[in-house]
Amino acid sequence: xxxxxxxxxxxxxxxxxxxxxxxxxxxxxxxxxxxxxxxxxxxxxxxxxxxxxxxxxxxxxxxxxxxxxxxxxxxxxxxxxxxxxxxxxxxxxxxxxxxxxxxxxxxxxxxxxxxxxxxxxxxxxxxxxxxxxxxxxxxxxxxxxxxxxxxxxxxxxxxxxxxxxxxxxxxxxxxxxxxxxxxxxxxxxxxxxxxxxxxxxxxxxxxxxxxxxxxxxxxxxxxxxxxxxxxxxxxxxxxxxxxxxxxxxxxxxxxxxxxxxxxxxxxxxxxxxxxxxxxxxxxxxxxxxxxxxxxxxxxxxxxxxxxxxxxxxxxxxxxxx
Ligand code: SME
Numbered sequence: 001x002x003x004x005x006x007x008x009x010x011x012x013x014x015x016x017x018x019x020x021x022x023x024x025x026x027x028x029x030x031x032x033x034x035x036x037x038x039x040x041x042x043x044x045x046x047x048x049x050x051x052x053x054x055x056x057x058x059x060x061x062x063x064x065x066x067x068x069x070x071x072x073x074x075x076x077x078x079x080x081x082x083x084x085x086x087x088x089x090x091x092x093x094x095x096x097x098x099x100x101x102x103x104x105x106x107x108x109x110x111x112x113x114x115x116x117x118x119x120x121x122x123x124x125x126x127x128x129x130x131x132x133x134x135x136x137x138x139x140x141x142x143x144x145x146x147x148x149x150x151x152x153x154x155x156x157x158x159x160x161x162x163x164x165x166x167x168x169x170x171x172x173x174x175x176x177x178x179x180x181x182x183x184x185x186x187x188x189x190x191x192x193x194x195x196x197x198x199x200x201x202x203x204x205x206x207x208x209x210x211x212x213x214x215x216x217x218x219x220x221x222x223x224x225x226x227x228x229x230x231x232x233x234x235x236x237x238x239x240x241x242x243x244x245x246x247x248x249x250x251x252x253x254x255x256x257x258x259x260x261x262x263x264x265x266x267x268x269x270x271x272x273x274x275x276x277x278x279x280x281x282x283x284x285x286x287x288x289x290x291x292x293x294x295x296x297x298x299x300x301x302x303x304x305x306x307x308x309x310x311x312x313x314x315x316x317x318x319x320x321x
Contacts, residue, residue, distance in 0.1 A: 004095070005083045005102045005144070007075055008034065009128055012106030013068040016061065023056045037123050040116035041107060044157060055108045059129075067106070067132045074138075079104065081141040085199045086148055088266075088290055092196055093148050100124055100151060102144055109133050112159045113147035124151055136160055145199035167302040170197060174306055178313045186313070188221035190306065194287070195223040203263065203288035207232065207239055209281055217243055220283065227263045237261035242272035243281050248300060252293045268292045271299060275307040277314055285310075 011030055018026045031038035042052060082102065086093060100115075100122040107114070109129040116123050124147050131137045143160045150158050161169070170193060177189045191204040205222025209215075215234040219227065229237070234244045237260055242249040249272045251257045260270075269289040275282050285307055289295070 002098065003101070004086060005079055005104065007079050007104045009068075009071055009075065009105045012128075013064070013071075015106075016064055016068065020061065023059070024053045027052065027056055037103070037116050037118055037125065038107075040118075041114055041125060044114050044116050045108075045110055047108070052108065055110070059109070063132070064106075064129075067128060067137070070132070070137060071128060075104075078138075078140045082144045084290070085141045085145045088202055089145075089148075089196075093152060100148070102126065102148070104128060104140060104144075111157050112136075112143050113150075113157065115147075115151050115156045122151070124148060131160070134160075136162075142199050149196060163298060166197065167298060170194070171302070171305060174309060178309055183310070183313060183317055184221065187310070188223075190310075191221050191223040200289045200291040200294040201287050202290045203227075203267070203286075205286050206275075206283055207243075207286060208283035209243070215243075217284070222286075224288065225264055229261050229263060232261065238270050238272050239284060239286055242274050242284055246274050246276065246279075246281055248273045248304065250295055250300065252295065263288065266290045269294050271295050271303065273300075273303045273307045275311050275314075277311055282311070282314065 011033060014030070015023055015026045082104070086102070087095065090096075098121065101118070102124045104126045106129045107125060107127040109127060112127060112130045114125045114127070116125060124144070126140060126144055126147065128137065128140070131140065131143060136143070139160060146161060147158065173193055174190055177186050177193070181189065187206050191206070194201050195204045203222065203224030205224065206220035207217040208220045210218045210231075217232040217234070217239055219230045229239070232239045234240050238249050238251055238257065239261070241259060251260070251270050254260050254262070254267060254270055267288045268291055270287065272284050272286045274284045285303055287303065
């Protein structure tokens with residue numbers, strides 16, 4: 001497989017070997033070495049050479065020093081995590097088109113990510129300096145995921161959307177979906193929305209209680225790899241336990257859960273939230289993640305809000321009465 005993610009930050013950190021007054025001179029060298037991407041980056045952000053000089057003048061050496069140190073300690077893992085998050089959405093991001101690659105490096109700290117034309121393909125540049133200044137340098141992979149998603153949506157530059165903000169935006173989207181579509185279509189669209197926007201939601205699906213055979217769940221709309229667990233009795237696996245207790249079931253590490261039905265060895269964590277109709281279990285929302293320990297209270301709250309909204313829609317929809 002081609003090298004989807006490259007790390008050229010060392011070429012940027014080379015600037016630290018120069019006297020501050022020569023930083024612009026070095027920037028030009030860096031630009032030449034990576035022709036045409038740095039030049040196209042300046043164009044994309046509409047920067048004059050005067051502005052580039054000013055930005056380099058304002059840059060503090062200790063800040064770059066500490067970024068370099070941090071990056072040397074973590075770059076291997078962060079780059080791997082980046083490749084993983086993007087390649088696990090192979091279909092969604094249409095990786096087979098091979099029309100983009102990702103470069104992690106230092107730039108001028110203005111935007112978290114910028115897409116430019118490279119020699120052969122589009123290049124999604126992730127600016128480590130911008131992330132470091134905002135205190136989100138540990139989010140390189142999540143930023144990259146959002147950048148690829150936004151690029152596919154037709155955007156060329158942007159900033160990281162923090163999880164809380166993302167969940168607010170997605171909740172609004174879900175309100176619109178539920179307002180416009182019937183329940184079955186809404187559920188499918190909610191799966192797609194969550195799967196394509198939350199980097200660590202690697203399988204998103206609904207299980208519904210079988211109306212003819214109580215105490216058994218049947219697979220409903222889902223997005224992600226097909227699962228063999230099409231029917232699950234109450235009490236079995238994480239889904240069955242959530243159905244039996246009527247409570248959210250959160251497992252941060254599935255290898256520690258004995259009553260667990262595995263769908264794929266890639267799955268590391270799972271959360272299941274019940275959907276209730278007048279205190280009776282109607283179904284549940286199930287999320288699998290390929291990341292260990294990915295969920296926190298905000299996921300719990302967000303997913304519970306979605307399930308309450310679905311339940312509300314069911315109550316008001318005549319088709320389900
Ligand atoms: N892991 C689940 C089975 C369903 S899949 O995750 C889609 C469980 O233990 O119930």
